[in-house]
Amino acid sequence: MTVKVEITVNGESTSADVEPRLLLAHYLRDQLGLKDTNVGCDTTSCGACTVLLDGESIKSCTVLAVQADQQSVTTMEGLSTDSDNLHPVPAAFRAEHGLQCGFCTPGMVMAAVSLLEENPKPTEKQVREGLEGNLCRCTGYHNIVRAVLAASGQDPDKAEGSEPDMVAPGFSTGSGA
Amino acid sequence: MIPVGFAYERPSSVDGALALLAEHGEEASVMAGGHSLLPVMKLRLAAPELIIDISKLSELSYVKVDGDEVAIGAGTRHSTVERSDVLAAESPLLAGVARTVGDPQVRHRGTIGGSLAHADPASDLPAAVLALGGTVVLRSPRGTRSVPITEFFTGVFSTAKEPDELLVEIRVPRTGGAGWAYEKFTRRANDWAIVGVAVVDGRVGLVNMGQTPLRATATEEALAGGASIADAAALADQGTEPPEDLAGTKEYRRHLARVLTRRALTTAAGG
Numbered sequence: 476m477t478v479k480v481e482i483t484v485n486g487e488s489t490s491a492d493v494e495p496r497l498l499l500a501h502y503l504r505d506q507l508g509l510k511d512t513n514v515g516c517d518t519t520s521c522g523a524c525t526v527l528l529d530g531e532s533i534k535s536c537t538v539l540a541v542q543a544d545q546q547s548v549t550t551m552e553g554l555s556t557d558s559d560n561l562h563p564v565p566a567a568f569r570a571e572h573g574l575q576c577g578f579c580t581p582g583m584v585m586a587a588v589s590l591l592e593e594n595p596k597p598t599e600k601q602v603r604e605g606l607e608g609n610l611c612r613c614t615g616y617h618n619i620v621r622a623v624l625a626a627s628g629q630d631p632d633k634a635e636g637s638e639p640d641m642v643a644p645g646f647s648t649g650s651g652a
Numbered sequence: 653m654i655p656v657g658f659a660y661e662r663p664s665s666v667d668g669a670l671a672l673l674a675e676h677g678e679e680a681s682v683m684a685g686g687h688s689l690l691p692v693m694k695l696r697l698a699a700p701e702l703i704i705d706i707s708k709l710s711e712l713s714y715v716k717v718d719g720d721e722v723a724i725g726a727g728t729r730h731s732t733v734e735r736s737d738v739l740a741a742e743s744p745l746l747a748g749v750a751r752t753v754g755d756p757q758v759r760h761r762g763t764i765g766g767s768l769a770h771a772d773p774a775s776d777l778p779a780a781v782l783a784l785g786g787t788v789v790l791r792s793p794r795g796t797r798s799v800p801i802t803e804f805f806t807g808v809f810s811t812a813k814e815p816d817e818l819l820v821e822i823r824v825p826r827t828g829g830a831g832w833a834y835e836k837f838t839r840r841a842n843d844w845a846i847v848g849v850a851v852v853d854g855r856v857g858l859v860n861m862g863q864t865p866l867r868a869t870a871t872e873e874a875l876a877g878g879a880s881i882a883d884a885a886a887l888a889d890q891g892t893e894p895p896e897d898l899a900g901t902k903e904y905r906r907h908l909a910r911v912l913t914r915r916a917l918t919t920a921a922g923g
């Protein structure tokens with residue numbers, strides 16, 4: 476069985492007859508040839524496959540292409556017009572050396588775009604927590620966090636010490652009353 | 653990893669989904685966020701013949717005050733629960749617990765209904781709804797029924813939901829300004845709770861301390877009888893049967909339940 480999907484990808488309409496079991500990550504990479512979106516763990520853990528679905532970060536290894544039907548997807552290819560006119564987030568990754576091998580970078584960048592959309596002036600702690608779904612095998616987190624702070628228009632050196640207003644969710648949350 | 657092939661339907665209404673469920677029964681699986689179902693299908697631990705996709709049913713996505721309760725559509729995503737102004741004011745525990753689920757990408761897809769229907773005892777939201785003393789609303793072509801959350805979870809990954817029923821709504825009492833806290837203990841960011849403790853208004857829900865989420869009834873009774881937080885929390889593991897795995901032994905989990913309950917009660921009391 477195949478199902479027809481129509482997905483707007485990076486502003487352009489795309490359409491294909493796909494098997495329902497086709498993952499969005501494979502639709503983007505294999506059907507459309509958009510290879511910026513990497514598949515790392517394939518188990519929803521590493522975040523390398525992160526793209527935006529209607530503006531929100533999701534892991535495309537854990538969404539079916541049919542589930543994105545009639546929606547819009549943005550990949551790293553869709554952010555910048557060309558390498559001389561980088562979107563502010565990849566530009567900041569370049570300026571702050573927020574990448575080493577670069578494998579995690581498209582996912583990190585897309586997760587950061589979504590994070591900044593929801594919280595335009597995050598604290599350093601909020602950036603770390605906002606990127607908890609993305610792993611960097613080169614462990615270059617320090618400069619990744621700096622890049623996201625810089626992309627938000629903050630001076631990463633000044634924002635570093637900013638007062639955390641959330642307790643790390645991995646350990647505890649705050650209380651009411 | 654690629655799931656076994658399956659047929660796919662995307663009904664445009666809850667009634668359409670119910671008709672498909674009635675027709676296909678146990679061969680079909682409903683998919684909401686797909687963040688529990690798709691991973692097990694990719695591992696080929698599940699191979700439904702038909703997926704009924706309810707992820708786009710906007711009629712299942714809402715948060716609203718209804719009398720002395722808050723009603724939450726089963727298809728409401730964790731990220732919406734986390735940021736809901738209604739929940740921040742009326743049931744802040746639920747919003748606070750949703751914030752600890754997985755990571756932002758997971759929260760943009762996963763739904764509260766999927767989390768409850770999946771009934772993993774290591775999940776956060778089921779224990780929160782249990783601590784709140786909520787109700788789940790189930791619908792089938794046979795009608796609509798409400799099941800108290802205390803009767804909903806029947807075992808690991810199993811619930812009182814019949815195969816032809818859809819979980820349509822979760823209802824929790826408006827706890828407003830009552831003290832609350834959620835203590836989720838993990839070794840790494842983004843992990844599931846080794847043990848979690850949700851406290852609200854003197855009630856205590858435990859994550860990963862048995863086959864289902866549990867209430868720490870001995871602790872609750874001690875508190876109601878005037879015991880100190882320390883004395884009541886020391887009873888938190890009574891009646892539990894925690895699992896044993898790489899993350900911890902039974903004894904370790906019992907210890908965590910007592911310590912986390914003390915912390916959560918202290919925080920909820922404003923300490």
Ligand SMILES: Cc1cc2nc3c(=O)[nH]c(=O)nc-3n(C[C@H](O)[C@H](O)[C@H](O)COP(=O)(O)OP(=O)(O)OC[C@H]3O[C@@H](n4cnc5c(N)ncnc54)[C@H](O)[C@@H]3O)c2cc1C
Pocket residue numbers: 518519520537681682683684685686687688689690691726727752753754755758761762763764765766767768769770774775776777817818819820842843844845
């Ligand atoms: C990497 C990762 C980390 C995670 N971390 C956590 C965590 O820390 N804490 C936590 O609690 N959870 C965690 N989860 C699970 C996440 O919260 C899931 O989203 C949730 O458990 C299931 O919701 P869903 O909408 O994705 O359900 P689905 O995967 O779509 O469905 C799950 C099950 O429920 C059934 N179902 C779904 N909706 C309904 C309905 N309305 N009526 C009847 N049946 C229904 C389906 O048929 C299926 O059997 C994590 C998941 C991932 C992938």
Ligand code: FES
Pocket residue numbers: 513514515516517518519520521522523524525534535536537
């Ligand atoms: S490849 Fe999707 S999260 Fe790792």
Ligand code: FES
Pocket residue numbers: 573574575576577578579580610611612613614615
């Ligand atoms: S830069 Fe190598 S994985 Fe992050």
